[in-house]
Amino acid sequence: MGAGTGGRRMALILGIESSCDETAAAVVSDGCVVRSSIVATQHDLHERYAGVVPEIASRAHLERILPVVEEAIREAGVALDDIDAIAVGHEPGLIGSLLVGLGAAKALAWSRSIPLIGVNHIHAHLWSPCLDAEPIEYPALGLVASGGHTTIFLVTSPTEISPLGASIDDAVGEAFDKAATILEAGYPGGPAIEALARDGDDRSLKLPVARLGDTLDFSYSGLKTALLYAVRGQPVGRGREVTYPRSAGDLDHQARADAAASFQRAAIGALVRNMDRALEQHEVTGVLVGGGVTANGCLRRELAAICESRSLPLRLARPEYCLDNAAMIAGLAAPLLAADLTHGMDLAAAARVPVKSA
Ligand code: KG4
Numbered sequence: 544m545g546a547g548t549g550g551r552r553m554a555l556i557l558g559i560e561s562s563c564d565e566t567a568a569a570v571v572s573d574g575c576v577v578r579s580s581i582v583a584t585q586h587d588l589h590e591r592y593a594g595v596v597p598e599i600a601s602r603a604h605l606e607r608i609l610p611v612v613e614e615a616i617r618e619a620g621v622a623l624d625d626i627d628a629i630a631v632g633h634e635p636g637l638i639g640s641l642l643v644g645l646g647a648a649k650a651l652a653w654s655r656s657i658p659l660i661g662v663n664h665i666h667a668h669l670w671s672p673c674l675d676a677e678p679i680e681y682p683a684l685g686l687v688a689s690g691g692h693t694t695i696f697l698v699t700s701p702t703e704i705s706p707l708g709a710s711i712d713d714a715v716g717e718a719f720d721k722a723a724t725i726l727e728a729g730y731p732g733g734p735a736i737e738a739l740a741r742d743g744d745d746r747s748l749k750l751p752v753a754r755l756g757d758t759l760d761f762s763y764s765g766l767k768t769a770l771l772y773a774v775r776g777q778p779v780g781r782g783r784e785v786t787y788p789r790s791a792g793d794l795d796h797q798a799r800a801d802a803a804a805s806f807q808r809a810a811i812g813a814l815v816r817n818m819d820r821a822l823e824q825h826e827v828t829g830v831l832v833g834g835g836v837t838a839n840g841c842l843r844r845e846l847a848a849i850c851e852s853r854s855l856p857l858r859l860a861r862p863e864y865c866l867d868n869a870a871m872i873a874g875l876a877a878p879l880l881a882a883d884l885t886h887g888m889d890l891a892a893a894a895r896v897p898v899k900s901a
């Protein structure tokens with residue numbers, strides 16, 4: 544991998560990401576310099592279902608993948624011939640969606656006879672803080688907070704990560720999305736709850752934040768249920784027959800905003816509490832943060848406060864790289880390529896994987 548200037552050529556990598564509901568492609572040089580990052584979101588297609596419908600997602604990826612790749616190459620001002628390797632997020636995610644990106648990546652790598660690099664999506668979120676930013680120092684503590692994952696990592700090098708704690712049930716982003724459904728706040732849920740919470744008092748409801756002994760694990764299902772009962776009242780009946788005395792529509796704006804703010808405080812409080820605890824247990828040179836939920840202003844401020852109190856640099860992904868994107872895939876691929884961690888045409892997609900080093 545080249546250093547960039549002074550005659551040495553930088554590794555120019557095309558990344559492809561299609562694990563959920565964003566079709567994305569990006570060109571990144573030397574792991575950190577983003578030459579282009581194109582994200583075609585499918586939010587409009589899934590909004591009416593208040594969640595991602597896998598069949599709709601994979602069909603939309605098929606329609607969008609080639610135009611998105613072409614746009615990424617055009618916007619980077621390069622030709623396909625200039626690309627040194629193709630990187631693809633191949634795990635974890637929705638299997639039908641992953642297969643679309645993987646098929647496109649294999650076709651490109653095979654037709655140009657260049658390396659193919661399979662990248663773990665969660666690991667790539669930990670790389671996002673160094674996109675368009677300074678290189679990272681190791682060891683670092685990492686947090687990935689997204690719609691599918693809530694995990695704290697010890698990051699010992701660009702390619703070596705080990706999980707220290709994770710959610711035992713819902714991911715924090717999933718909890719935000721469910722809270723938005725309960726509060727009829729809109730889709731996608733995270734930004735809708737954050738916007739509604741701005742008008743609310745975050746101490747108006749006492750919502751539980753699960754403590755799982757001395758571990759760094761999380762649990763969000765109890766918080767979601769507590770919010771449901773606080774908003775809609777105690778349920779009557781069981782199973783499919785269950786009914787509630789009221790719905791969010793019966794509450795005024797202030798009551799909904801107070802509930803959103805109280806939920807956000809509890810959800811983010813758990814992340815910050817466990818990060819603080821992890822920093823007590825591990826000696827690190829900084830903190831890396833990525834994933835959709837880390838776009839949340841309240842979380843960014845609270846993490847900044849705990850890092851400042853310890854004089855540790857906090858490396859937040861830029862807002863455009865918090866949510867799913869292909870720049871983080873192409874970026875992490877640079878150290879993987881440098882370490883010869885490339886793949887053959889038999890690279891498989893995987894819906895679920897234990898999180899481990901590359
Ligand atoms: O990383 P991401 O784009 O996809 C996954 O890998 O899951 O994260 C999406 C998640 C969604 O659950 C969304 O509601 C949440 O990130 N999110 C937020 C905010 N923006 C997105 N959660 C809280 N506050 C936000 N501002």
Ligand code: ZN
Nearest residue numbers: 689834866867
């Ligand atoms: Zn993600």
